[in-house]
Amino acid sequence: MNMNNNVCQDLTVLSCRPTGDPSLVNLVLSSPGWTCRPGQFVMLRPSGWGPELIWPRPFSVCDVSEDGLRILFQVVGRGTRRLAALAPGDTVAVWGPLGRWFRIDEDRPNLILAGGVGIAPFVMLARRDRTDNLSMLFGHRLGLEHYPYGEIAARIESEAMQQKTPADIADFEKVLAGRIEALAGKGQVLACGPEPMLKVVRKYCLQFGTDGQISLENRMSCGVGACLGCVAKTISGDFVQSCVHGPVFDVRDIELGA
Amino acid sequence: MNMNNNVCQDLTVLSCRPTGDPSLVNLVLSSPGWTCRPGQFVMLRPSGWGPELIWPRPFSVCDVSEDGLRILFQVVGRGTRRLAALAPGDTVAVWGPLGRWFRIDEDRPNLILAGGVGIAPFVMLARRDRTDNLSMLFGHRLGLEHYPYGEIAARIESEAMQQKTPADIADFEKVLAGRIEALAGKGQVLACGPEPMLKVVRKYCLQFGTDGQISLENRMSCGVGACLGCVAKTISGDFVQSCVHGPVFDVRDIELGA
Amino acid sequence: MDQTVNLGSLTLANPIITASGTFGYGLEFMRYGDLSKLGALCLKGISLAPREGNPMPRIAETPCGMLNAIGLQNVGVEKFLKEKLPYIPAGATLIANLYAQTPEDFGELAAIFAGQDKISALEINISCPNVREGGVQFGQDPLMAAEVVGAVKKRAGAKPVIVKLSPNVTDVRVIARAAVDAGADMLSLINTLSGMAVDIRTRKSRLANVVGGLSGPAIKPVALRMVHQVAQAVNVPVIGMGGITCAEDVLEFILVGAHAVQVGTLNFMRPDNAFRLVEEVRALAESLGIGSWDEYRGTLKV
Amino acid sequence: MDQTVNLGSLTLANPIITASGTFGYGLEFMRYGDLSKLGALCLKGISLAPREGNPMPRIAETPCGMLNAIGLQNVGVEKFLKEKLPYIPAGATLIANLYAQTPEDFGELAAIFAGQDKISALEINISCPNVREGGVQFGQDPLMAAEVVGAVKKRAGAKPVIVKLSPNVTDVRVIARAAVDAGADMLSLINTLSGMAVDIRTRKSRLANVVGGLSGPAIKPVALRMVHQVAQAVNVPVIGMGGITCAEDVLEFILVGAHAVQVGTLNFMRPDNAFRLVEEVRALAESLGIGSWDEYRGTLKV
Numbered sequence A, B: 001m002n003m004n005n006n007v008c009q010d011l012t013v014l015s016c017r018p019t020g021d022p023s024l025v026n027l028v029l030s031s032p033g034w035t036c037r038p039g040q041f042v043m044l045r046p047s048g049w050g051p052e053l054i055w056p057r058p059f060s061v062c063d064v065s066e067d068g069l070r071i072l073f074q075v076v077g078r079g080t081r082r083l084a085a086l087a088p089g090d091t092v093a094v095w096g097p098l099g100r101w102f103r104i105d106e107d108r109p110n111l112i113l114a115g116g117v118g119i120a121p122f123v124m125l126a127r128r129d130r131t132d133n134l135s136m137l138f139g140h141r142l143g144l145e146h147y148p149y150g151e152i153a154a155r156i157e158s159e160a161m162q163q164k165t166p167a168d169i170a171d172f173e174k175v176l177a178g179r180i181e182a183l184a185g186k187g188q189v190l191a192c193g194p195e196p197m198l199k200v201v202r203k204y205c206l207q208f209g210t211d212g213q214i215s216l217e218n219r220m221s222c223g224v225g226a227c228l229g230c231v232a233k234t235i236s237g238d239f240v241q242s243c244v245h246g247p248v249f250d251v252r253d254i255e256l257g258a
Numbered sequence C, D: 001m002d003q004t005v006n007l008g009s010l011t012l013a014n015p016i017i018t019a020s021g022t023f024g025y026g027l028e029f030m031r032y033g034d035l036s037k038l039g040a041l042c043l044k045g046i047s048l049a050p051r052e053g054n055p056m057p058r059i060a061e062t063p064c065g066m067l068n069a070i071g072l073q074n075v076g077v078e079k080f081l082k083e084k085l086p087y088i089p090a091g092a093t094l095i096a097n098l099y100a101q102t103p104e105d106f107g108e109l110a111a112i113f114a115g116q117d118k119i120s121a122l123e124i125n126i127s128c129p130n131v132r133e134g135g136v137q138f139g140q141d142p143l144m145a146a147e148v149v150g151a152v153k154k155r156a157g158a159k160p161v162i163v164k165l166s167p168n169v170t171d172v173r174v175i176a177r178a179a180v181d182a183g184a185d186m187l188s189l190i191n192t193l194s195g196m197a198v199d200i201r202t203r204k205s206r207l208a209n210v211v212g213g214l215s216g217p218a219i220k221p222v223a224l225r226m227v228h229q230v231a232q233a234v235n236v237p238v239i240g241m242g243g244i245t246c247a248e249d250v251l252e253f254i255l256v257g258a259h260a261v262q263v264g265t266l267n268f269m270r271p272d273n274a275f276r277l278v279e280e281v282r283a284l285a286e287s288l289g290i291g292s293w294d295e296y297r298g299t300l301k302v
């Protein structure tokens, strides 16, 4: 398998099924013939889409192997609704792997902070050989059985907290703060989840001086650095394409809007 | 059943299957609760269509009963391609029955002239009680088994001619001319088919003074007489909506472009 | 939530108006809903003399939109008053849409409608891209626009006058201000964008008229931008339209400053759509906790 | 069929050009195809000084289209020449897209590019709706347009100058003629239509810049109409664009009079689309029995 062969290809849908809850879907496409690193993503555009939905949609690679390319996505709008209606045999244009990945610090503990469908990129991370320096804290809204939490927890030390109420969210934030503080100078966090959660993670990383990487989900159009629609603001004030310079950034390198 | 209740309703797809050739599709929708006359039509717009295809599509009622609303259509463009992909359980907005129908002359012979998918409206006509004053000449491109020819031929005197080459078409035109001439002053023709065929029918009707009705397939947008996009030119020079004043017109009342 | 909208002297039960040329004389839709439930109906454009319109083909489908070049086919005002108006049920709020080729003829039409009790307001179409004379040429020149508006106002009596603006201009605010200065009681926009579609095989335009007017969801971003600009530039009520297909779209226009909206192409997608929209808009507004349209209108944060 | 297109002194291997701002500096697409197979590449708009562009969000999806308000973010001409241009493979035909806020700065940029062997032509962008100064204001006024074109021509040396026109005008032919009279060697059109999209819940525009430029299939009818008008009004080659997504669309633009086309939003739908389009256009033209582009161009029957 080629690590860098990110051409555009038509892959076939092998399966497309809700994980249990209709809003969370597992999509498996035929093998793209490449592998990639956790945190990298692909752009998807089903060949059946007419011009009504112009853009492809970006998704983290949940896992990839000879068996296929696996995507875990949440139904949030028109595009994901139409993706959820894909059937085996349909074809999807796929380009990738794209962007930068989560870099593991092999000498120190790496704490995964995943929120909801943000757990996706960590499935392939948990599959790596060395797992003793990895652990995960997972915040979730739906029942745990809807997420690939079990797969990850079977390989690395994991803990899950469900958030159903504002009080639950406040509790989760407290735990996040504690974990981030505890790692200050001792390890790093790797975060993927909804933007409010990323802001919290960034805040505490900066406050406690803890190292961290976060994966942004800016709106994207091209995925290849051309449209300048997905830019993130660096602390030096530059706008850089998050599809090329991200989606995974060092928490210290970028700003996050209020 | 109400003859005139042409409200707009959501009907369910019961089946949607090629007749044998992929370009010719039989669509059966749940019963609309009304019946209609041969030559009347409905407007269809699947609820799954986004704004990409703005317009509904007009189709003759092939048959309608408690068992459902049957449409026979040919795949010619984007809309019919998407209609052909309907699956049982999908819903389709349907309004109708719309427009004017073929009026049978009970005292004289009525010869149906059908071309290709233009056979559709005559399926329900052949189902009526009295059939001794009906007969049909059918011109077709695909094998006869792909059309509902057998259903009709089982009830009324029918004859079919296949056209595969320009020579076949010239032959068909000769036969049409002969039949139309033979009916002059003695009966009428009822024609539905591709526009070139309708022009031929009109030409000979006028030439021989034979009574006739033809069903136009002008492009339609609303189907209810509002957009003025489907107009036909009457011999007095007025533009009249073919969705309301047609689609079935007396050959003597309208002009047909060159 | 009370759906009432006040447009100066014209009060509508709700903000949904069917757009001219897309709802016939209302009669065509009586089977599909109760006309009195609509905010109002803008009737098909009416001229002094009957017009036969443009040759066929007149319509073409385009991505998320359509082109039309009907050419203002209509029965003429006399026949309209005799054969159409009496049959429109009394409960419906009607707006006449006027088309003429000279300011004088516009005035003449206004005078005729001024005496019609069933007509609640006049909309003057100075923005039709599909007719050679008097259409968009009035709508692209502020002086000519003002002249037409003046001629209509002089003879419109107590009827509020709505001026329908063309989007085919460099700065829509210039025409908007000219119309208001000349006495327009309200503005409506946008009419269709001038466009074309061609067939690469026959090498012909898909419209006999060659050019036509683009409507439908494709034009919504342009319409929203222009309604936003005009609502900020003038002090009269603005009626927004262009590509509305759902309740969210209606609220978008109100958010950028429209008092009411018109829906056109939507009526072709399904003949009961306008009636359904009235209910959907009510439900959406209530689910968002909007207390009144006055409270929500023009609250876009910029 | 020979796909060659002659645009005055500029000869292209085929009529497909990637549109400015949608294909980066070409480098972003090298993985997806061979740049030398394209007719040409219009590079991302370049200004004298670097520009950081507009705040986020900058893009929004609309029915059959998209809005962008990038605000011409670019590294500036100096950095472009040092860090980008050398890496674009030699076989590619490059067109620089120039943006400035004054005629003088436009001239300055032209002078810099006049000396660049790798650049085959200059396209001047007087039609960007997303910048406050110097953008569309030059493109909406014939006198200002002429002034910019004159300033560029004076210093462009032997490079052909393409003037990119705005669709946000009452009569695009007026600006087209002004540009040609001032020395434009070619015209390209259309740039984006000014538009908006808003969020009814947050009550904010979907673009931080409030307004943006509409591109994609939604605008194709407007683009075809304007290209048709301009091709009849001027005697220089016209490059058509706006909403092209397939080979049929390309032929439509050539049928109404375009010498070549640009494809923009298409590149976002799939990064190898422009490369595939070159082959699809060839196949379609051959299947229609077209002998040469000169034979087919402008043959619309009206």
Ligand SMILES: Cc1cc2nc3c(=O)[nH]c(=O)nc-3n(C[C@H](O)[C@H](O)[C@H](O)COP(=O)(O)OP(=O)(O)OC[C@H]3O[C@@H](n4cnc5c(N)ncnc54)[C@H](O)[C@@H]3O)c2cc1C
Residues within 6 Å of the ligand: A041, A055, A056, A057, A058, A059, A060, A061, A072, A073, A074, A075, A076, A077, A078, A079, A080, A081, A117, A120, A121, A216, A217, A218, A219, A220, A221, A247, D061
């Ligand atoms: C690098 C990256 C990786 C991602 N990985 C995953 C993943 O593994 N699983 C998953 O469920 N989601 C993932 N997302 C988010 C996913 O791309 C969006 O949820 C999806 O594009 C929404 O499409 P839609 O048409 O359903 O929503 P829309 O109807 O378009 O919009 C609904 C919401 O989604 C946002 N959105 C729309 N388009 C995009 C876009 N192109 N990029 C980002 N946000 C958008 C809108 O701002 C809006 O808030 C990822 C996004 C990025 C940028």
Ligand SMILES: Cc1cc2nc3c(=O)[nH]c(=O)nc-3n(C[C@H](O)[C@H](O)[C@H](O)COP(=O)(O)OP(=O)(O)OC[C@H]3O[C@@H](n4cnc5c(N)ncnc54)[C@H](O)[C@@H]3O)c2cc1C
Residues within 6 Å of the ligand: B041, B055, B056, B057, B058, B059, B060, B061, B072, B073, B074, B075, B076, B077, B078, B079, B080, B081, B117, B120, B121, B216, B217, B218, B219, B220, B221, B247, C061
């Ligand atoms: C009263 C009436 C009854 C009809 N009955 C039947 C029937 O029983 N079976 C059947 O197969 N077809 C019937 N048609 C024709 C059918 O409506 C068109 O073939 C269909 O709308 C084409 O849609 P499309 O999107 O696939 O084609 P498009 O891609 O839109 O166009 C392909 C071709 O179809 C024509 N066309 C497109 N839209 C329409 C439209 N709304 N109305 C008419 N022509 C159009 C175009 O001019 C073009 O030549 C009928 C048409 C009318 C007006």
Ligand SMILES: Cc1cc2nc3c(=O)[nH]c(=O)nc-3n(C[C@H](O)[C@H](O)[C@H](O)COP(=O)(O)O)c2cc1C
Residues within 6 Å of the ligand: B227, C019, C020, C021, C022, C044, C045, C068, C070, C072, C097, C125, C128, C164, C190, C191, C192, C214, C215, C216, C217, C219, C241, C242, C243, C244, C262, C263, C264, C265, C266
């Ligand atoms: C078929 C058709 C006919 C129209 N006729 C008229 C008309 O007679 N007078 C007028 O002012 N506008 C007319 N219009 C313009 C519409 O009223 C409306 O301004 C335009 O379609 C934009 O709205 P929409 O996108 O909701 O359709 C017509 C539009 C269409 C599609």
Ligand SMILES: Cc1cc2nc3c(=O)[nH]c(=O)nc-3n(C[C@H](O)[C@H](O)[C@H](O)COP(=O)(O)O)c2cc1C
Residues within 6 Å of the ligand: A227, A228, D019, D020, D021, D022, D044, D045, D068, D070, D072, D097, D125, D128, D164, D190, D191, D192, D214, D215, D216, D217, D219, D241, D242, D243, D244, D262, D263, D264, D265, D266
């Ligand atoms: C994201 C984006 C950025 C653009 N940037 C520029 C630019 O820098 N200079 C320019 O002249 N046009 C720019 N354009 C306009 C395009 O070149 C083109 O004129 C327009 O998108 C219409 O073509 P399309 O419908 O094929 O996209 C941009 C368009 C988009 C979508």
Ligand code: FES
Residues within 6 Å of the ligand: A219, A220, A221, A222, A223, A224, A225, A226, A227, A228, A229, A230, A231, A241, A242, A243, A244
């Ligand atoms: S998505 Fe286009 S530059 Fe990142």
Ligand code: FES
Residues within 6 Å of the ligand: B219, B220, B221, B222, B223, B224, B225, B226, B227, B228, B229, B230, B231, B241, B242, B243, B244
């Ligand atoms: S289809 Fe609209 S008037 Fe006939």
